[in-house]
Amino acid sequence: MGDRVLVGDVGGTNVRFALAKRADGKIEIEEFAKLAGDNFDTFDAALQQYFDDTGLTPKQACFAMAGPVQGGEVELTNRNWQVSAKRLCDRFEFDDVQIINDFTAMARSVPEHSPDYFEEVLTGEEKPDLPVIVAGPGTGFGVATLFPLGDDAWRVLTGEGGHIAYAPRDTLEFDVASVLMRDQGYVSNELVASGMGLEYVHSAFCEVFGRDMEDVSPEDMRKRADAGDEMFDQLIAMRAKAVMGAVGDLALANGALGGIVLAGGVTERIVDYLRRPEAIARFRERGPMSGYLANCPVRLMHDPEAPLIGAAAYYAQEMQT
Template identity: 90%
Template structure:
């Protein structure tokens, strides 16, 4: 038991737990569980449920949380949970708990995955030893920059990059962004592209297109778009262009010619829209600097367990586990 570390991925929708272990130099996980966040008043309650269900008594843990972390504490961005490593250690008799941002874990997982886990969105050539942007929308919009340090060591820089201001570029986007600005005040890439903002974006599109707002799931929106509904096609296209524009901005700002890795559930559901010429243009067309990103590759990572692997990899590197 002492050789295993409890890892967690805590987002705005779900809480995932697992035990991580190093086997033959590779991180593997077992005792996986996925819990709905709405079923718990606090993260502490979700952790208690997992430990009771499994009968486990781990002494070390690394939890990846969807929010800004400071001094071992975090308030989740899209759920009213405050989490403290000190409090958890006291309550559950842990020897050590590390709390990190969820996209720190997502980014740190990238070097741990083989090429089989990645789908090409835009072809290109990674330049070794340069930063990699890891970003994408799920419930929120996570952003991290992955820096190679050599000798299989990595450093991850995280912030709240998903809350960078959204930049509309065409008539429909300006009209929709104007409605969002009137209703929400500040319009971020997270508001436009992520799950938490979809209802607001849908409402704004209905106003722009002169249609009644209806209760409709993201899956049904996609079905309408595929059937030729212009409004829903434009809505999904706007979200895809927001993603590609945002990661292009981030790559340009960070000199991230090591490539871009997209992640997040929303990203996976709109992958064909990310490949549309207008979305590709948002990534590559940079005025006099357009050539800078011309050969920068964009890949999509497929692994729902990636943040758990990344949390374990982070813990291993930082604590010499």
Template identity: 45%
Template sequence: MADPVLVGDIGGTNVRFAIARRGFAGHCTVSDVSVMPGDGFDKFDDALNTYCDHIGKTCPERALIALAGPVDEGHVKLTNRDWIVDEKRLEANTGLKRVRLVNDYAAMARAIPELPESDFRLLQAGDPDESEREPILVSGPGTGVGMATLIPVGTTNWRVLTGEGGHAAFAPFNDRERALAVKLEESHGYVSRELVLSGSGLNAVHKALCDIDGVEWEELPPAEIMKRAGQGDRICRDICEIRARGTLYALGDAALMNGTKGGVVVTGGVAERLADWLAAPEALERFNNRGPMSDYMHPIPIRLLLSGEAALVGAAALHFDEGTAG
């Protein structure tokens, strides 16, 4: 059996670590999971050393860390946190023999074939061709918006293509969304999907809608916005609808462009909180309605990922795929 590997999932809010192993059936399992707020550390090296110290003598010699930012020759600047992470520096500062850095959505996407169906909520059953292995789109709003495509290789293997689709331009659908886009452009210039759909843009969207409606803005936590939306508050309801419908609108575009007929997996903490809004017929219509290409969209299954450990599992799978253990 392959040696265990230290895996990490580093987002804009939390830092997750675990020890991963490949089981006899070939699927990856994780243990010793630790979740820590990123705000508790000045730099990522400190967080990794804290976990290594906690594990002690049983800490693996190799690590694969998935981070929310583009990877450039073993170097990552996180998109939503002021951290710069470097493979060689980590090897020098932690005592690990080998550290590999990957984009967080490379790990998130690679996890999908490893997870049981119980880790998903079905939003649209679709009608996929079970006789073919087709690409799968993995994307959704958390602190930011990540995106990757899972591409089948041969009969059992997978390859991951990552991108920065969350930073593509936000496409408004109706008058309310067009007014929001105009207001956000005044304060932010470029209006990305991430600004409108993710946790990092929540206050900006809320404030913009309050300005449009002539209502005094007060900062509200996400849970309070959800609560008020359920009670019928117009602005809070609009926030939930815009984010849920906008997410499926954006993922419909990506699925159409990438030909991900194998399915779409919606990810991220924001998406989980918006589960019922995502499942609404109006949101699913945003995904499916593509004029003459609508028949192309309806067979694509859409699932919502509910596992908080998915990226850790995917990081392990990437490690063992490359045969770097041992």
């Protein structure tokens, strides 16, 4: 990747743009900007704003989008934006535009990071020739599987794994899930663990605990939990157990003994809950298969620019094949 490529990380809340290039084996980010998605009716308008602010006219781009990508097109899961690679090429005179899922980019960034970017959640020994699960809740719940191909090449498989059905496993969780099912119909891991579902989960907890619904921010929920409020403590604990249960399911299904990498803003804010014994049990206790994940490590990746780096790495690899 000798020339700079425009990269974008387009989530349910923010849009991030940058120019990326590989120098001395490392991907470097320049001309970074973060825009609030609510300020724009379309992705094209946000991209135009970036060009107006920077005066840049790049010819290649790779955009990581929070939604299922098919045929160079995507409709964002948590924002009413429809994006087409062909339309972007026509409007902005790109020579080439690649649109990928945001967790494809998140996963592809993992091999580009040094160990300093990872925080240990659960100790273990990764098997470098086996797949890695990269997953976690932010606004939504992203999931990807990273496969090593050798010679520093990687393949990423993505789908909509965050929408796998949530599996309650204790009385409180069954009670809360019953309320969610009544009100929302289908109850997914994304609904329970991600930012987009927090209001629904909060409402369900208030009903189960017999409390009035209040307007409480995630930060205040955490403060109340730390101060001894049982309801908010159990609410955060349920979300953490949902995360660890989900990645355990995914590791079993994919043979991902290369390890688990957690990502996403929600994950970072509840990392101490992920280390609680009951959350670890959700990951490891698998009946007759409990030994399978006994030595599978879980790490948390810290880098807000990870999807941008991953989009650049994905683009560089794809252009070589």
